[in-house]
Amino acid sequence: MTATKEVQWSELQRDPKSVAALADNGDVRVRRRDGAALLLMREDRVNAAGEGAFTAARALRNVLTHLPLEAAAAALTEEFPWLTLLPVEELPQFIADFTRAAQIAAEVGQWSVLTQAVREWKATAAVYADPALLRRLTEPLTDDFGPVPAPVDVDGDAG
Incomplete structure (x- = not known):
């Protein structure tokens, strides 16, 4: 398996054919300044x-x-x-x-x-x-403890 290539969003806009060629050979991570990176993969x-x-x-x-x-x-x-x-x-x-x-x-x-x-x-x-x-x-509940706060994800992992 080949390593994921990285390109900037501007490169995808400027030269989409070369980025598509990269995706033919492996996954391509498209970095954006204003959002999360995108992952470009072939459907197959x-x-x-x-x-x-x-x-x-x-x-x-x-x-x-x-x-x-x-x-x-x-x-x-x-x-x-x-x-x-x-x-x-x-x-x-x-x-x-x-x-x-x-x-x-x-x-x-x-x-x-x-x-x-x-x-x-x-x-x-x-x-x-x-x-x-x-x-x-x-233990059994006997009192009203008021509203329940929303859960908080402390460590963010599942393992």
């Missing part, structure tokens, strides 16, 4: 990548489904060490949610589906890591 490579991601997600689902729970949990814990904070009885649900989200994300080409599932489970693990917070979140 995007389609192949999508098909490959879908195939990988299906294979992952099948592998995790056929592995004993302990083996699947151990494999995923290497990638997500915070899984050790979850109660053992929660691991089957994490594995099911993770594999389903991976398959959906690959099928629709929206990896934010998988990112969101991992982010939610990571937040759950963080609650289990804090006994006082866990107690507060699981």
